[in-house]
Amino acid sequence: MSENKDVDMDSDFLKTTDKNPSNIMPEKLTLDSHLQFECYPGVSCFTACCHNIKIVLTPYDILILRKRLEIPAHEFVLQYTEPTLLERTDMPGVQIKLTEDKKACPFVTPEGCTVYSDRPTACRYYPVGMADFHEAGSEENETPKEDKFFFLVKEDHCKGFDEPKTWTIREWRADQGVDVRDEMNKEWLRLIMRRKSYGFQASLSDAAKRMFFMASTDLDHFRKFIFESSFLDTYEVDKETLDKIKDDDVELMFFSFKYLANTLFGAEGLKIKEGKVMAKVQEIQQRQDESLKKAEQDYLKIKAERAERERSKKEEEDTLKKTKK
Ligand code: SF4
Ligand code: SF4
Numbered sequence: 278m279s280e281n282k283d284v285d286m287d288s289d290f291l292k293t294t295d296k297n298p299s300n301i302m303p304e305k306l307t308l309d310s311h312l313q314f315e316c317y318p319g320v321s322c323f324t325a326c327c328h329n330i331k332i333v334l335t336p337y338d339i340l341i342l343r344k345r346l347e348i349p350a351h352e353f354v355l356q357y358t359e360p361t362l363l364e365r366t367d368m369p370g371v372q373i374k375l376t377e378d379k380k381a382c383p384f385v386t387p388e389g390c391t392v393y394s395d396r397p398t399a400c401r402y403y404p405v406g407m408a409d410f411h412e413a414g415s416e417e418n419e420t421p422k423e424d425k426f427f428f429l430v431k432e433d434h435c436k437g438f439d440e441p442k443t444w445t446i447r448e449w450r451a452d453q454g455v456d457v458r459d460e461m462n463k464e465w466l467r468l469i470m471r472r473k474s475y476g477f478q479a480s481l482s483d484a485a486k487r488m489f490f491m492a493s494t495d496l497d498h499f500r501k502f503i504f505e506s507s508f509l510d511t512y513e514v515d516k517e518t519l520d521k522i523k524d525d526d527v528e529l530m531f532f533s534f535k536y537l538a539n540t541l542f543g544a545e546g547l548k549i550k551e552g553k554v555m556a557k558v559q560e561i562q563q564r565q566d567e568s569l570k571k572a573e574q575d576y577l578k579i580k581a582e583r584a585e586r587e588r589s590k591k592e593e594e595d596t597l598k599k600t601k602k
Contacts, residue, residue: 291333291399301406302429302462310379312429314404315440318389322436326403327385332373334528335363336462336493337541340398346396357383357456366472367481369490373397398462404430404437439445461527464534466494471542485541489583493535499533513548533542 306312315324333343343353373382384392392402409425427446431438450456466490471570472481481489492499503509503522521528538544 280505290398291335291402299314300430300432301429304428306405306427306429306446308427308445308450310446311443312327312405312446312449313443314437314439314449314519315442316437320436320440322434324387324389325386325434326432327390327400328375329380330382331361331376332397332399333363334358334371334373334384335398335462336465336496336533337495337527338399340496340526340530341395342392342397345392350497354494354518356574363469364473366469367486368469368472369486369492384547398455398458401455403436403457404432405449406430407459410535418463464538465570466533468534468537468541471538481562492537496529500529503529503532513550 363370539547
């Protein structure tokens with residue numbers, strides 16, 4: 278599968294209301310651009326943005342929230358989320374399940390967010406969106422070009438823009454802890470953007486989608502898959518990595534991104550064991566040999582049928598000649 282030249286990452290899809298493009302300010306901002314904004318319990322709209330909202334969770338969000346709530350990942354997913362498709366692709370993910378009555382986030386109270394210090398990535402971005410365009414180098418040794426910029430999302434109900442406090446985008450992002458989240462989510466977002474750039478003509482099998490969902494939402498399960506299936510018989514993983522991913526969830530998460538990039542898009546980073554490579558090559562060779570044999574048999578059959586047709590045609594012509602005489 279060949280990779281498209283442009284991969285754009287726009288983390289804006291993690292949080293959406295009724296998507297109104299006019300809320301996106303048409304100005305490209307940098308880390309040094311200024312923003313006049315503040316959000317705190319005194320604003321008249323406090324917690325308005327925690328209702329009627331779609332908040333997509335990244336694997337890191339799930340990991341942090343389920344630790345905060347001290348429940349296993351699968352229980353968190355079952356209780357607090359519902360399925361969604363990620364960024365108009367066929368890749369399955371989860372979003373926060375809003376309450377039936379008020380369409381509110383289950384973590385919001387009149388006093389504010391009950392998981393504030395561990396709130397999801399999407400809740401940290403607003404009102405500053407980020408777009409990140411990557412252009413793969415056309416020559417082998419060419420460094421890929423990157424163009425990262427920011428933009429404001431200004432929604433009518435949000436009164437934070439009327440507050441006098443000013444920040445640079447850099448200061449705002451540091452205050453919200455966005456930089457850390459960007460680092461944690463980067464490779465996962467890249468998988469989704471890669472999928473998006475391939476379009477639907479490239480199909481992803483149901484098994485691949487299931488694996489993506491499992492690795493993205495349930496690291497406990499993914500760890501079992503690594504250590505309790507035939508995974509380690511097939512892949513070469515050095516001892517240092519194995520020691521790390523055994524106990525460290527963040528390391529395991531990064532490893533899962535590498536595994537997904539390798540299995541879904543053929544990216545480098547994971548090596549199949551020598552013996553297994555040979556077995557795979559032999560399997561492909563055997564399949565090719567069998568199809569070659571089959572093609573040869575088909576060819577000989579067609580040749581024999583044609584010879585038979587020509588023989589009987591000649592026979593008919595000879596008989597016809599004889600009767601004319
Ligand atoms: S997680 Fe917290 S900040 Fe985010 S929507 Fe829910 S209550 Fe609001
Ligand atoms: S709507 Fe804006 S100001 Fe109001 S709580 Fe949400 S982010 Fe803060």
